[in-house]
Amino acid sequence: MFRAKRRTVVSLAAVAVALLAGALVITFTQGTGQAANPNLVVYQVGHRPKAPDFTATSLTGTPISFSSYRGKVTVVNFWGSWCDPCRREAPTLAVVAEQYKSRGVSFLGVDVSDSTASAQAFIRKEGISYPSVFDSGYVVTGDFGRVVLVSATPTTIVVDRTGHIAGLIYGSTTYSELTGLLSDAGVTT
Amino acid sequence: MTDVHAPQSQSPSAETDGTDPFGINETEPAGTGGGVTAGPPASGVGWLRWLWRQLTSMRTALVLLFLLALGSVPGSVLPQQGSDPAAVQQYFTAHPALAPWLNHFGLFNVFAAPWFAAIYLLLFTSLVGCVVPRTFRLAGSARTPPPRAPRNLERLPHSGSYPSTLPPEAAVAVAASVLGGHRFRLRRPADSDSGHWVSAEKGYLREVGNLLFHLALLGVLVSIALGGLFGFKADKLLVEGTGFRDTRAAFDEFHPGRLVSGADLAPFSITLNSFSASYLESGQSRGQPAAFHARITYTATPGDAPHSFDLQVNHPLDVDSTKVYLIGHGYAPVFKVTTATGQVVYDQATPFIPANTGTFMSDGVVKVPDAAPAQLGFMGVFVPTAVRVGDTLESAFPAPDNPAVSLIGYAGDLGMNSGVPQSVYQLDTTAMRQLTAAPHALLPGQTWTLPGGNGKITFVGYKQWVSLAITYDPGQLPALICGMLALGGLLLSFLIRRRRVFVRAVPADSGLGSVVTIGGLARTDASGGFEDEFASLSAELAAADAAAVAPAQEPEPTNQSETGA
Numbered sequence: 031m032f033r034a035k036r037r038t039v040v041s042l043a044a045v046a047v048a049l050l051a052g053a054l055v056i057t058f059t060q061g062t063g064q065a066a067n068p069n070l071v072v073y074q075v076g077h078r079p080k081a082p083d084f085t086a087t088s089l090t091g092t093p094i095s096f097s098s099y100r101g102k103v104t105v106v107n108f109w110g111s112w113c114d115p116c117r118r119e120a121p122t123l124a125v126v127a128e129q130y131k132s133r134g135v136s137f138l139g140v141d142v143s144d145s146t147a148s149a150q151a152f153i154r155k156e157g158i159s160y161p162s163v164f165d166s167g168y169v170v171t172g173d174f175g176r177v178v179l180v181s182a183t184p185t186t187i188v189v190d191r192t193g194h195i196a197g198l199i200y201g202s203t204t205y206s207e208l209t210g211l212l213s214d215a216g217v218t219t
Numbered sequence: 220m221t222d223v224h225a226p227q228s229q230s231p232s233a234e235t236d237g238t239d240p241f242g243i244n245e246t247e248p249a250g251t252g253g254g255v256t257a258g259p260p261a262s263g264v265g266w267l268r269w270l271w272r273q274l275t276s277m278r279t280a281l282v283l284l285f286l287l288a289l290g291s292v293p294g295s296v297l298p299q300q301g302s303d304p305a306a307v308q309q310y311f312t313a314h315p316a317l318a319p320w321l322n323h324f325g326l327f328n329v330f331a332a333p334w335f336a337a338i339y340l341l342l343f344t345s346l347v348g349c350v351v352p353r354t355f356r357l358a359g360s361a362r363t364p365p366p367r368a369p370r371n372l373e374r375l376p377h378s379g380s381y382p383s384t385l386p387p388e389a390a391v392a393v394a395a396s397v398l399g400g401h402r403f404r405l406r407r408p409a410d411s412d413s414g415h416w417v418s419a420e421k422g423y424l425r426e427v428g429n430l431l432f433h434l435a436l437l438g439v440l441v442s443i444a445l446g447g448l449f450g451f452k453a454d455k456l457l458v459e460g461t462g463f464r465d466t467r468a469a470f471d472e473f474h475p476g477r478l479v480s481g482a483d484l485a486p487f488s489i490t491l492n493s494f495s496a497s498y499l500e501s502g503q504s505r506g507q508p509a510a511f512h513a514r515i516t517y518t519a520t521p522g523d524a525p526h527s528f529d530l531q532v533n534h535p536l537d538v539d540s541t542k543v544y545l546i547g548h549g550y551a552p553v554f555k556v557t558t559a560t561g562q563v564v565y566d567q568a569t570p571f572i573p574a575n576t577g578t579f580m581s582d583g584v585v586k587v588p589d590a591a592p593a594q595l596g597f598m599g600v601f602v603p604t605a606v607r608v609g610d611t612l613e614s615a616f617p618a619p620d621n622p623a624v625s626l627i628g629y630a631g632d633l634g635m636n637s638g639v640p641q642s643v644y645q646l647d648t649t650a651m652r653q654l655t656a657a658p659h660a661l662l663p664g665q666t667w668t669l670p671g672g673n674g675k676i677t678f679v680g681y682k683q684w685v686s687l688a689i690t691y692d693p694g695q696l697p698a699l700i701c702g703m704l705a706l707g708g709l710l711l712s713f714l715i716r717r718r719r720v721f722v723r724a725v726p727a728d729s730g731l732g733s734v735v736t737i738g739g740l741a742r743t744d745a746s747g748g749f750e751d752e753f754a755s756l757s758a759e760l761a762a763a764d765a766a767a768v769a770p771a772q773e774p775e776p777t778n779q780s781e782t783g784a
Contacts, residue, residue, distance in 0.1 A: 108468070112643060114635045117588065142468065143461075145567035147555075151589035154562075167488065169521075172464030175481040181467045 070207055071178075071198045072214055078194035081106075081187070082173035086163040089141055089149055094163055096138075099189070103196075103215045104136045105208070106187040108171060108180060109162075110144045111152035116184045119202040120156040123186075126208050127160055133217050140165050140174075142183050190215040274341065275348030283342040290338055294329035297321065330447075331477075343440055350433040357426045364406040365420035367413065368721035372738030375721070377753040381761040384732040387415040387724035393767045394722040394735065394760050395419075401756070403720065415733075416723040428711025435708055438701030446694030449483065451475040453689040458551045458568045459682040462490030462516075465541065465689070485539035485691075489517045492527075494548060494683040498617050506577055506617055513545050513685045530685075540691060547686035549573050549581055550601050552624050553679040556587045559672045564589045568682040571601045572644060578614035579603045584646045585626075585676075586633055593630040595673060596646045600625045600658075601681070612660055624661050624678050628654035628669055717742040718749055720756060735764065 073079065085095045107123055109116040127137040139162030141149045146164060153162070163170050174180050174187065178195055186199040188211040196215035199207050273279055298306030307327050311318040318327075325332030372378050383390040395405055395417040403419035453470035455463060463469040465484045497509045513530040519538055528536050536543040549571060556565035564587055571583030585597040604616035605623035612625050631651030635641060659667050661678035668675045718741035724733045737757055741749035 111589065112586070114637075114640050117635050143463075145565075147563045147566035148587075148589065151562070151564040155589045167462040167490070168464040168466055168469040169488070171468045172466035172486065172488070175464075175466035175468060175484070176486065177481070179467065179481055181473070183468065185468075 069200045070211075071200075072211065073195060073197055078190065078196055079177045081189045081193050081195050082170075082177060083193075084170050084173050086165065086170050088161045089146055089153070089164045090161070092161075094138070094161060097193075099136055099138065100193050101191055102134050102136045103191055103212060103217050104138055104189045105212070106138050106140060106174070106189060107203075108140045108142055108174075108183045108185045108187075110142045110183050111148040112144065113183045115202040117152075117156075119184055119186075119204075120152075120158065122203055122205050122208065124156060124158055126205065126212075127158075130209075130212060130217065135212060135217055136160070138163065140170050142166075142168065142171055188212060188215045271348065274345050275352075276345075277349075280342065280345045280349065283338055283345055286338050287335075287342060290329060290335050293321075293326045297326055297329075299330075300328040339440075339444075343437070346433065346437050346440070350430070350437060353430060353433065357430050360426065361423055365404060365418035365719060367406070367408070368416035368418045368723050369738065370723075372721050372723055372736045375738035375740050377739035377741075377750060378737060379753075379757045380734055380736045381757075381764065382727065382732060383724065383735050383764045385764065385767060387726055387733040389767070390724040390733050390735050390764055391415045391417050391722055393764050394724075394737075397760050397763045398720060398722070398756075414723060414725065416721065419720045419722075420717070421719075422715050422717040425712050425715040425717050428708045428713075428715065431708030432705050432712060433708075435701045435705035439698055439705065442694035442698035442701055444694070445697065446476070446692040448476045448478040450690070450692040450694065451479050451484070452691075454546075455687045455689060456570055456684055457489070457491045457687060458570060458684045459491050459493055460568075462488055464488040465538075470689070485519070485541045486521055487517055487519050487538040487541070488521070489515050489536075489543065489687075491515050491685060494685050496548060496618070496683075508617070511545060511548060513548075530687075540693070542690050544688040544690070545685055546688045549684050549686075550579065550603060550619065550622075551682045551684045552583070552599070552601050552622075553682060554585055554597075555677040555679050556585075556590060556595060556674060557677075558591045558674040560591070562591075564591070564674075566679075568684075569599075570684045571599065575614070577617065579617035580614040582644075584644055586635070586643070586646065588633055588635050590674060593673065594633045594635075594651075595669070595676075596629040596631075596633055596648065596651055597676065598627045598629075598646055605660075610657075619681060622663060622681050625658045626661065626667065626676070627658045628667075628673075628676070630654055630669075630671065630673050716749055718752070720753070722760070735760070 081096070083095075083097050085093060088094050105123075105127070109120075111117075123137065127135075137160035139158070139160060141162045142165050144164075144166060149162070149164070152158075165171055171180055178187065178198055180187075181200070184202060186203045186208065188196045188198075188208075190196045197211040199211065298310050300307050310327075311322075321327060325334065329335055369375070373380075385393065391407075395407065398417065398419040399405055401421070403421045404423075406418040406420075408414070408416060452472075452474045454472040455470050457463065465487050467473055467475075467481055467484070492514045494511070494513045496511050499505055499507045499509050511532055515528050515530050515536070516525045517528055517536065517538060518525045530536055530543065530545045532545055535545075550573075551568035551570040553568045554565060555563060557563050565585070569583055569585050571581035573579050573581045580603075581601040583599050583601065585595075585599060587595040587597075600612070602612045602614045602623045602625070603618060604614055604620040605612050606615045606621075607613075612623055629646065629648050629651035631648075633641075634647045634650055641647065654670055654673065661667055661676075663678055663680045666675050666677040718739065721738045721740075722735060723738075724735045726732075727734050737753075737760060739749065739753040739756070
């Protein structure tokens with residue numbers, strides 16, 4: 031009886047040790063690879079995903095073809111008038127768009143799940159001069175979502191001159207993050 | 220995980236001539252025998268072997284299974300990050316001292332916690348470590364002929380004898396043909412030195428069932444893992460006239476498996492054309508829903524022809540193995556807000572949340588951040604069938620028979636630039652002032668001119684919304700199939716007995732004919748029944764023997780020895 035009890039104790043201890051070891055291994059393997067800034071993704075040249083080509087209609091009703099942006103560094107910003115962080119980053123985007131216009135950087139908004147009235151009121155109020163695609167049905171968002179993670183608004187994607195994605199910013203963009211990505215994409219300051 | 224019936228209880232009587240009737244199959248390879256092995260040896264390799272045996276033992280598997288069940292308990296008792304992050308936040312606020320500790324052990328995300336994965340993986344390893352050797356043993360035992368017949372068949376649990384007028388060799392041959400006819404596997408002596416006998420064995424399907432059960436259990440685990448890694452669950456609220464593409468940003472809630480990437484989502488898109496609900500008009504359950512129809516148009520891949528579909532509560536849409544379920548509905552009143560200068564700053568359907576499912580009186584919030592001179596906010600109530608009771612509106616019926624809204628207006632700062640994301644269903648009025656003391660009721664088409672030059676709001680009409688659950692679980696069908704196979708295997712292993720029948724014939728004392736002894740043995744005869752089978756088999760053997768006397772004295776050709784059914 032004592033032997034049987036000891037065996038049970040020993041096997042339970044073995045299971046516990048194995049569990050602990052497994053937990054440690056998994057924790058260890060999961061702990062690595064955490065980026066310094068989880069809101070920022072930067073792709074090196076050669077590892078950049080190809081941005082989708084799309085044609086869509088702008089908020090003002092003019093057709094927009096993304097292929098016409100090829101050859102220029104383009105900032106694609108996913109936003110909505112209902113989205114608080116989008117409202118917060120709007121001044122930053124407006125300033126960077128104005129400053130980098132002369133350096134050949136284009137800005138294109140993708141207005142997600144919105145109404146044209148609210149969206150245009152937002153644009154008027156924030157003084158945004160660049161066009162936005164009207165993407166109420168998540169079509170353009172879905173195209174990008176198949177290439178990179180676009181989980182929510184705002185998401186800002188910098189596309190290089192060859193039409194490849196140089197990096198992404200999740201959440202409200204800051205001036206330094208955005209200008210940093212632009213220089214990664216080959217925009218000289 | 221070995222057979223539930225541990226092999227300790229051998230039949231001791233069967234060991235007479237060193238031929239253990241169940242020797243071949245009862246002798247488990249050391250280590251898989253559910254903890255019957257001794258403690259850990261000293262050497263390193265031996266220790267590893269011992270650890271492996273412990274891991275693959277039945278006891279460990281059961282302990283792991285128990286731990287898995289135990290580990291799931293906090294997953295259902297405590298709020299989980301994956302399913303209800305808001306509730307987790309609430310728990311943190313309510314239990315500031317305890318919550319960080321619980322979080323430290325991953326108890327708010329149990330099913331993704333390393334220790335849970337460890338249990339899962341160890342159980343998996345334990346099962347694999349048990350099933351793989353077992354497969355080989357089954358294959359071996361399926362090829363092994365039955366053991367030699369023991370010398371004293373009377374010592375077996377079931378035995379009997381009958382006299383035969385045939386010589387021993389012929390009597391055994393007749394018995395062998397009868398047993399062969401019953402699909403027993405037979406073994407005859409290679410030479411006549413050991414006497415005249417036949418061993419017969421049946422019930423190999425028991426092992427097959429046992430093995431099937433184990434393999435299917437593995438299959439269930441693999442299926443669940445498949446679903447957990449590659450599946451996803453999502454929720455989407457969709458207003459009539461709008462649509463969405465199957466992409467992460469489109470979902471209100473998204474719970475992806477660990478290995479789901481955006482490219483894995485099927486690229487379908489769905490548009491809600493119209494929604495209709497019908498309610499019982501009379502009787503005790505008046506106002507109860509009778510039917511829901513969401514008429515949608517979907518496109519499987521961009522560029523494909525659109526298809527129409529009538530989505531109902533138990534009639535999901537299946538696109539590329541992704542299932543879309545209709546799980547809820549509500550009203551979305553359409554408002555148009557115009558500034559005093561005539562600029563339209565808001566014109567859209569705003570989903571309101573049903574506060575009362577019986578009358579579908581619904582609450583909602585309208586935020587107009589780009590209104591001028593100040594931001595506007597409205598707290599609203601949508602009443603599908605409005606009746607005025609004193610000063611307030613009440614809803615008499617869930618159907619939109621007489622829709623109306625009642626609004627309380629606020630002007631000021633909505634607080635949307637504070638950096639803290641707001642819920643679209645909540646209005647923060649701390650920096651706002653109420654426009655009028657009393658709520659303002661509007662019927663479709665009516666406009667409320669706001670005081671203080673804040674423009675006007677029009678209740679244009681209403682639309683309906685549906686909430687959809689979008690799920691993809693690649694493990695569902697395999698799990699179902701494996702579950703059924705496991706059940707089948709379990710039934711086989713419970714219903715089928717492994718049993719052996721031995722027949723031995725010796726010359727009769729009188730010199731004429733012979734005495735035939737039969738012995739029978741059933742392993743794990745829990746359900747009983749072998750006694751009857753043995754009795755009827757004995758009778759049949761005796762009858763066949765008696766019938767065989769008449770035609771000829773010469774032995775008839777029988778089944779080849781050492782082969783069987």
